[in-house]
Amino acid sequence: MLKIGSFILSSALLFIGLQVIVTENPFDSVFKRAAEEDQRDKKKYQYVPPNNTIFDFIIVGGGSAGCLLANRLSENPRWSVLLIEAGGNENIVHDMPIVAPNLQKTESDWQYQTTPQENACFGMRDRKCSLPHGRALGGTTSINFMTFTRGNRRNINIWVEFGIDLNNFFMNLEDEYLSPFHNRTGELSVEFVEFRSKIAKYFVKGAQDAGLKSVDYNGYSQLGVSFAQATTRNGHRASSSKSFIEPIRYSRKNLHVINYSTVIKINIDPKTLTAYGVEYVYRDIMYSVRSRKETILSAGALHSPQLLMLSGVGTGEDLERVGIPQLVELPVGQVLYDQVTHFGPVFTTNTTGSTLFGNTITQKDLDQYFAGSAATRISSTAGFEALAFLRTRNSRTPTDVPNIEIAMGAFGLASDGGTVFKTAANFRDDIYQKAFSELENRDHFTTIPVLLYPKSKGSLWLRDRNPFSPPEINPNYLKEQEDVEFLLEGIKEAIRIAETPSMQKINATLWKRNVPGCEHLKFRTDEYWRCSIRVLSYNFYHYIGTCKVGPHTDPTAVVSPELKVRGVRRLRVVDNSVVPTMPAGHTAAIALMIAEKAADLIKQEWEQNYKINVGK
Incomplete structure (x- = not known):
């Protein structure tokens, strides 16, 4: 064992x-x-294009969006496509869903943190929340918890007002028929996690006792409860890389992928303001490649704005402060939204062996997993097993739109003995010791209320002009008091579910330990929870908006409805940084939709140009 x-x-x-x-x-x-x-992969020689090699399209970032975009553009054999990724390839451990938290704070993660927060993250070292960000081919889909949510259909309708229409793109990707609202002919595997703990089964029943319907939250109606749908295939992680790059990487001769290569600048002609390629570093040597048609940033909501600013695109104030000559004035990084959560409430149960992350794994589990079984604990998506989407009594959303998600996990900070999860999240040792350590070796589960529509807005800026320095990132978590009030209602809903008859069959009991910093308050009062929310602030790394899309009349927009960087020719941004408002759910699926939309836009433009030129 x-x-x-x-x-x-x-x-x-x-x-x-x-x-x-x-x-x-x-x-x-x-x-x-x-x-x-990993070591063999790093040492292995990879062909690096000679300086000034010309590709039709250069895609910076092999994450969720970049992998899909490279797949779609390389479908045209006339187009040469270069995909540049700073990280390495996935390995056997990336495949194993249960150890997703282990992938944070490794070489597969940029390991960023927030600036010290004034209103949140009080329980973290130096008041800094961790900001996981994938650094591997597959991006954050290589290290995340694999939860697949489309958001609410009203989100897409709102985005149309900003100029971007994502209707009809979701079903194109999927290849699992979960309900009439899903497809089975795409490349992305979306499935229900086959392994389900006893706790998760009772949680879903308890949510139904509490009045939530059993729904496909990726279907017509989102309000309700369901077991988690995940981007896994037969119990193995199905990242963007595995879905869109691995099947074609060596068969399409017009697609070239290079790893361990960090782009440090977009080359923009200062006279014509035309992007014509990038500079990148591989094994401490700088290289330069050129783009015939377009350079495309798909580096994610934290790196795409950083690269724009390093290349002279941003506000005059930000660029002048670090000594970078400005080429184009745009509000890059001036908007940053992220969904903040509260780590808890936590509940004990009378079950045995149902807490997953610290649960015993047998050699039999391992053998069955490698033999193809999707029913072992190893295929659990890090213990996150069920999701409830609900609308709290103080919500201002339309009646069919949730404002809170409750993610139920059959784990806790103590289920791994206070090791990886605590470290990955940056929780202080005293928080663990005083509030959670007594849960070691006891079955328990955690409910995590997620604020779907935060009002608090943050920003991102350059620390200095060194392209290898991480950017300064301030999400401004919980700056607005109403964000705290919505999370408070989410906590109450989680407790209400745990107190239902179904959950009492496993004796779900609220864990009553005041967290450090809130000892002076009576446990379970509103004031206690308001305090705890600021101490146990946590996030699911759903960053958006740093290069937001908008019509030409929007002064806060960085890219046009065609995802083109304003004022710069032949440069687009294709990732979650363009998303203007938060979706009612997780953001991995949204990044894929953005890429699918961008591929259509790019194909239409350049195939039309080809027809015109051929016809001359």
């Missing part, structure tokens, strides 16, 4: 290339194999 908590430190060390095995257990060989795979 093996406890996942016992190999977490070992796995983290192995991921950064240290060939150290701390304990003897069935997973040792898996993590050793992953580390060896």
Whole structure:
């Protein structure tokens, strides 16, 4: 038998290339194999295009959007496509859903943090919340918890007002028939997680007791409860890389993919303001490549704005402060939204062996997983098993639009012995010791209310002109008091579900430990929860808006409805940085929709140009 908590430190060390095995257990060989795979991948020679090689399209960032876009553009054999990714390839550990938290704070993660927060993250070291951001081919879909949500249909209707229409793009991607609202002919595997803990089953029943309908939250009606739908295939992670790049990487000769290559600048002609390529660094050597048609930023909501500013596109104030000559005045990074959450309430149960992250994993589980079974604990998406979307009594959303999501996880900070999850989230040791450590070796689960529509707005700016310095990122979590009030109602809803007859069959009991900083307040009062919300602030890394889309009349817009950077020719941004308002759900699916839409726009423009030129 093996406890996942016992190999977490070992796995983290192995991921950064240290060939150290701390304990003897069935997973040792898996993590050793992953580390060896990473080292071989790094050392292996990859063809790097000579300086000034010309490609029709250069895509910066092999994440959710970049992988799909590279797939779609390389469908045309006349077009040459270069995809540049700063991270490496996925390995055997990326495939295993249960260890998703282990992938944070590794080389697959940029390991960013917020600036010290004034109104949130009080329970984190230096008041800094972690900001996970994928650094691998597949981007954040290579390290996330794989939850697939489209958001609400009204979100898409609102985005049309900003000039971008994503209708009819969702079903094109999927290849799993979960309901009449899904498709089975696309490349992206979306499925229900086959393994379900006893706790999750009772949680879904409890939510129904509380008045929530059983729904397909990616279907017509979102309000209700469901087991999680995930981007997995037969219990293995189905990242953007696995779905859209691996099947074609070596068969399409017009597609070239390079890893471990960090783009440091977009080359823009200062006279014509035309983007004509990028500069990137591979093995400490700088290279330059040129684009015949377009350069496309798909580096994500944290890196795309950083690259624009490093290239002279941004506000005069931001660029002047770090000594970068300005080429185009645009409000890059002036808007940043992220969905803040509260880590808890936490509940104990009378079950045995149902808490997943710290639950025992047997050699039999491992053997069955590699034999193709999707029903082992290893295929659980890090313990996140069920989602409830609801509209609280103080919500201002339309009656069919939720304002709170409750993510139920059969895990907690103590289920791994206070190791990887605490470290990944940046929680202080005293928070763990005083509020959660007594839960070690006890079955429990965590409910995480997610604020779907935060009013608090943040921003992002350059720390300095060094392209390898992380940007300064201030989400301004909980600056607006109403965000706290909505989360408070979400906490009450989670407790209401836990107190239903179905949940009492497993004796779901609220864990009553005041978190440090809130000891002076009576537990479970509104004032206590308001305090706890600011201490146990947490996030699901759903960053949007830093290069937001909008009509020409919108002074806050960075890109046009065609996703073209305003004032710069032949440069587009295709990722979640363009999304103008938060969706009612997670954002991985939205990034794919943006890329699908962009591919259509690009094809229409350049295929039309081709027909015109051929006809001359």
